[in-house]
Amino acid sequence: MALHKDEAIVLFKRSYGESDKIIRLFTLSSGKVAAIAKGANKSQKRFANTLEPFNHIRVEYFEKYGRGMVRIENADIVETNSGIEKSLKRACTAGFFVEFVDRLTKERERHDDLFNVLAEALQGVRAAEFSYDDILHYQLRMLEVLGFMPNFHACVYCGQAMAADEKIFFSKERGGVLCHRCAPSLPHQVCAKGVIEGIVSVQQGNGSTAPGFQAASGCAEKGPVYLNNGFEKAAQDIMEGFMTFHLDVEFKSYRILKGLIATNSE
Numbered sequence: 317m318a319l320h321k322d323e324a325i326v327l328f329k330r331s332y333g334e335s336d337k338i339i340r341l342f343t344l345s346s347g348k349v350a351a352i353a354k355g356a357n358k359s360q361k362r363f364a365n366t367l368e369p370f371n372h373i374r375v376e377y378f379e380k381y382g383r384g385m386v387r388i389e390n391a392d393i394v395e396t397n398s399g400i401e402k403s404l405k406r407a408c409t410a411g412f413f414v415e416f417v418d419r420l421t422k423e424r425e426r427h428d429d430l431f432n433v434l435a436e437a438l439q440g441v442r443a444a445e446f447s448y449d450d451i452l453h454y455q456l457r458m459l460e461v462l463g464f465m466p467n468f469h470a471c472v473y474c475g476q477a478m479a480a481d482e483k484i485f486f487s488k489e490r491g492g493v494l495c496h497r498c499a500p501s502l503p504h505q506v507c508a509k510g511v512i513e514g515i516v517s518v519q520q521g522n523g524s525t526a527p528g529f530q531a532a533s534g535c536a537e538k539g540p541v542y543l544n545n546g547f548e549k550a551a552q553d554i555m556e557g558f559m560t561f562h563l564d565v566e567f568k569s570y571r572i573l574k575g576l577i578a579t580n581s582e
């Protein structure tokens with residue numbers, strides 16, 4: 317049995333029997349891996365606190381414990397989760413990123429870029445409480461490295477490049493923006509000017525308030541005019557519609573997190 321050495325981020329942990337723990341790791345070289353840590357529950361010394369969720373660790377494991385699991389032999393810390401426990405919002409934000417990676421990747425699929433984005437996102441949450449824009453930024457970067465990014469740049473039907481102020485029709489079904497000629501014949505929602513550009517701007521790390529963004533209006537499909545946090549609501553609406561339609565996932569952690577974002581911005 318070969319001993320594998322790798323870096324990993326701990327996605328999930330639970331007790332197994334009296335003395336063991338079952339861990340889900342997102343490893344740099346092998347993607348998502350299910351693992352068992354023998355004796356981790358019994359002896360605090362065995363793995364100390366290395367196998368806690370959100371920790372970035374170096375890990376040594378043997379292949380084939382059974383049932384597709386590997387057996388963790390050694391683990392030590394690269395970066396602890398310290399800081400994430402400071403508030404419920406931080407814990408939920410980290411939980412959302414981890415759930416995102418867990419749900420959108422398959423076992424044993426290597427994703428170097430995603431690993432790096434997740435590590436950077438968790439690093440950010442350790443250091444500070446994230447705003448909605450920060451969360452959206454990492455969500456978009458993760459979608460991009462996974463190849464699931466909506467097209468916010470050219471009409472998804474005819475391919476025509478579009479100016480910023482033309483981007484008001486979004487089709488979650490088609491996975492991107494529509495031009496004014498294609499929109500009437502395809503399913504779409506109408507967004508306030510600046511929302512789509514705001515999302516692009518957040519992805520690029522320039523902040524959400526793109527020129528021309530009107531804070532007092534959101535997606536027209538929803539009816540009521542949004543106040544103050546118009547961008548957040550409109551962007552959430554676009555992203556949730558897209559994720560649910562194309563990836564068929566709803567995140568438990570995101571539901572809680574959304575409640576916390578709403579409370580904070582009122």
Ligand SMILES: [Zn+2]
Pocket residue numbers: 471472473474475476494495496497498499
């Ligand atoms: Zn078009």
